[in-house]
Amino acid sequence: MSVADRLPTGSAERAALLGSVLVVVGVAFAASPLTATFPGDLTVFVEIAVLFTVYAILVLGLDLQYGHTGLVNFGHVVFFAVGAYTVAMLASQGSFAGLSLGLPWPLALAASLVTAGVVGAIVGATSLRLRDDFLAIATLAAAEIFHSLTENLEVFGGTTGIFSIPQPLAAAAADYDTTLLVTLLVFGGLTALTYAGLKRLTDAPYGRVLRAIRADELVTRSVGKSVFTYKMQAFVYGAALAGFAGGLFALYNGAVAPTFFTIQVTVTVWIGMLLGGASNHRAVLGGLAVIMGIRLVSRFANDAAPMSSAEFASLRLIVVGMILILVIRYRPAGIWGDAKELGVDS
Amino acid sequence: MGLAQNVVFGLVTGSYIAIAAIGFTLIYGIVNMINFAYGEYLTIGAFTGVLAAGALPLPLAALAAMVGGGVASLLLAWAFFTPINDTGPVPMLLTSIGLGLVLRNAIRIAAGQGARYYDTTTSTFHLRGLPDLSVGSVDLLGNFFVTSRMLVVVGCAVAVFLVLHALLTRTDIGIAMRAMGDDESLARVRGIDTQFVRNAVWVLAGVLAGLAGVLIGIQTNVNVTTGFSHILQILAAAILGGAGSPYGAIAGSYVIGLVVALSTAFLPSSMTGLSSAMAFLVLVVVLLVKPSGIAGTEVREA
Numbered sequence: 001m002s003v004a005d006r007l008p009t010g011s012a013e014r015a016a017l018l019g020s021v022l023v024v025v026g027v028a029f030a031a032s033p034l035t036a037t038f039p040g041d042l043t044v045f046v047e048i049a050v051l052f053t054v055y056a057i058l059v060l061g062l063d064l065q066y067g068h069t070g071l072v073n074f075g076h077v078v079f080f081a082v083g084a085y086t087v088a089m090l091a092s093q094g095s096f097a098g099l100s101l102g103l104p105w106p107l108a109l110a111a112s113l114v115t116a117g118v119v120g121a122i123v124g125a126t127s128l129r130l131r132d133d134f135l136a137i138a139t140l141a142a143a144e145i146f147h148s149l150t151e152n153l154e155v156f157g158g159t160t161g162i163f164s165i166p167q168p169l170a171a172a173a174a175d176y177d178t179t180l181l182v183t184l185l186v187f188g189g190l191t192a193l194t195y196a197g198l199k200r201l202t203d204a205p206y207g208r209v210l211r212a213i214r215a216d217e218l219v220t221r222s223v224g225k226s227v228f229t230y231k232m233q234a235f236v237y238g239a240a241l242a243g244f245a246g247g248l249f250a251l252y253n254g255a256v257a258p259t260f261f262t263i264q265v266t267v268t269v270w271i272g273m274l275l276g277g278a279s280n281h282r283a284v285l286g287g288l289a290v291i292m293g294i295r296l297v298s299r300f301a302n303d304a305a306p307m308s309s310a311e312f313a314s315l316r317l318i319v320v321g322m323i324l325i326l327v328i329r330y331r332p333a334g335i336w337g338d339a340k341e342l343g344v345d346s
Numbered sequence: 347m348g349l350a351q352n353v354v355f356g357l358v359t360g361s362y363i364a365i366a367a368i369g370f371t372l373i374y375g376i377v378n379m380i381n382f383a384y385g386e387y388l389t390i391g392a393f394t395g396v397l398a399a400g401a402l403p404l405p406l407a408a409l410a411a412m413v414g415g416g417v418a419s420l421l422l423a424w425a426f427f428t429p430i431n432d433t434g435p436v437p438m439l440l441t442s443i444g445l446g447l448v449l450r451n452a453i454r455i456a457a458g459q460g461a462r463y464y465d466t467t468t469s470t471f472h473l474r475g476l477p478d479l480s481v482g483s484v485d486l487l488g489n490f491f492v493t494s495r496m497l498v499v500v501g502c503a504v505a506v507f508l509v510l511h512a513l514l515t516r517t518d519i520g521i522a523m524r525a526m527g528d529d530e531s532l533a534r535v536r537g538i539d540t541q542f543v544r545n546a547v548w549v550l551a552g553v554l555a556g557l558a559g560v561l562i563g564i565q566t567n568v569n570v571t572t573g574f575s576h577i578l579q580i581l582a583a584a585i586l587g588g589a590g591s592p593y594g595a596i597a598g599s600y601v602i603g604l605v606v607a608l609s610t611a612f613l614p615s616s617m618t619g620l621s622s623a624m625a626f627l628v629l630v631v632v633l634l635v636k637p638s639g640i641a642g643t644e645v646r647e648a
């Protein structure tokens with residue numbers, strides 16, 4: 001019996017195995033004296049890839065909320081920000097602005113998951129009973145409130161943000177390129193583990209109930225399921241995952257500031273999810289990859305185009321906005337989504 | 347500064363938000379969508395007004411901005427919203443978010459980052475000699491001033507309310523709008539051309555956005571974020587008033603305007619940036635306590 005036959009067959013199990021291997025390899029690489037060097041332009045690819053793994057956890061959580069349960073959460077960035085700020089405030093050491101308690105970072109990372117979940121529960125308890133589009137507005141308002149709190153309160157470091165957050169992977173690895181590679185491996189592994197966990201959850205009968213709620217709340221309630229409880233759980237899981245992603249981002253970036261957590265983040269993950277096809281874990285990751293690929297291409301194209309980088313950034317956002325409009329109009333199920341299952345005409 | 351002065355500021359802010367919020371809430375009630383790109387309509391109106399003000403006197407420039415806003419609104423609706431009218435509120439909301447992104451950045455490329463100003467002369471009227479009515483550190487009355495710009499803003503708002511009331515109650519198209527707001531199928535059965543009414547609402551909302559944009563421009567300045575920086579307040583005002591109800595939107599706007607002005611005044615100076623967050627806090631509380639708003643329909647489902 002060869003090794004290949006022993007490999008698990010289900011996609012969730014395979015992702016779990018892959019994720020664990022990646023994390024272990026990444027940590028081992030960081031601890032070893034080995035170094036990696038990327039040739040010239042490739043560094044940009046790896047930087048975007050690291051950001052992709054962080055956003056991937058965001059989009060997977062959002063897809064659990066919107067794709068599976070039908071909750072229109074348009075303030076997803078708030079949970080990302082709450083997670084990042086939790087890690088920043090608990091773990092940073094002697095930042096000149098904002099609270100910095102200097103606690104060990106694993107504790108802070110765990111706390112980011114919990115805090116974001118709690119904030120999710122509060123937002124959920126107040127807004128999950130609203131109609132779809134009003135839920136979108138309530139969550140958007142929550143994100144706006146938190147954003148202006150971080151800009152204005154001294155505990156959050158104001159517009160400067162919080163610095164001197166420990167970067168465990170950077171500390172262990174030898175140089176910048178090695179850090180990038182190690183971060184990509186570890187974060188990629190964590191994304192794969194997230195994928196595995198969510199795939200298990202949504203393939204289970206639990207996931208069927210969530211999709212039943214999305215399809216028809218009344219019917220689901222009439223077969224004796226507590227719709228609100230399920231909605232709340234899905235919302236809190238998604239929020240906690242976003243908080244975890246935020247915590248990872250803070251530990252990778254070493255600093256947080258309000259400019260990292262604008263509505264732009266929400267728009268990016270939403271477009272990625274809709275483009276790929278909501279309620280399909282692999283599809284949303286694919287869609288996100290396409291959107292972030294555009295970002296990458298535009299970075300290179302900017303060097304060739306005769307315009308300022310600010311103008312080019314505007315042009316890119318125009319393209320992103322048009323993609324959103326066109327996807328909704330001509331391909332509401334997304335590229336890889338199942339139109340029949342989502343109940344949309346395409 | 348006393349309370350009276352801040353109430354004046356609040357009323358001015360409430361006035362231009364009210365004009366925009368009426369347009370926003372009409373779109374909500376009749377087209378059945380939250381139009382997140384609506385802030386950009388204000389920006390379009392404000393820039394049209396600035397361009398027109400170069401050649402025309404200000405009142406005519408404001409008229410040009412209103413026409414420009416109406417035409418832009420109709421064209422955008424025809425290109426983006428009318429084709430997906432029957433897909434439900436969420437796809438339309440998402441489309442409007444995409445459209446807002448496109449418009450805002452197109453304006454940024456066309457007009458640049460800088461601010462433009464309307465060339466106006468203002469006279470200021472002071473009211474002095476009012477007795478102090480201090481409660482703790484808060485002066486409940488105090489001296490205050492009113493500028494002619496403020497009077498123009500408030501006057502325009504009152505004129506809009508009167509015209510709108512006449513339109514909704516005295517004209518066929520206004521009555522048709524209200525009928526569609528109540529029940530679209532019934533309205534169609536009664537022979538109302540629903541698409542025509544929708545188009546009329548788009549034009550009306552665009553005209554109001556154009557006027558609101560010019561008024562904000564007169565009061566402050568015109569730049570690419572003129573509309574976007576107000577969209578959340580407009581939205582909060584419209585929902586606070588009960589989405590779909592123009593009269594509720596007026597009331598909601600003045601509540602939002604006063605909350606923003608008073609919290610700017612009474613929060614510690616390091617936290618004045620929180621004043622817009624206060625507006626959303628009001629919105630969230632209203633959605634919890636009375637989701638239907640001051641006047642309007644239920645938005646709570648489960």
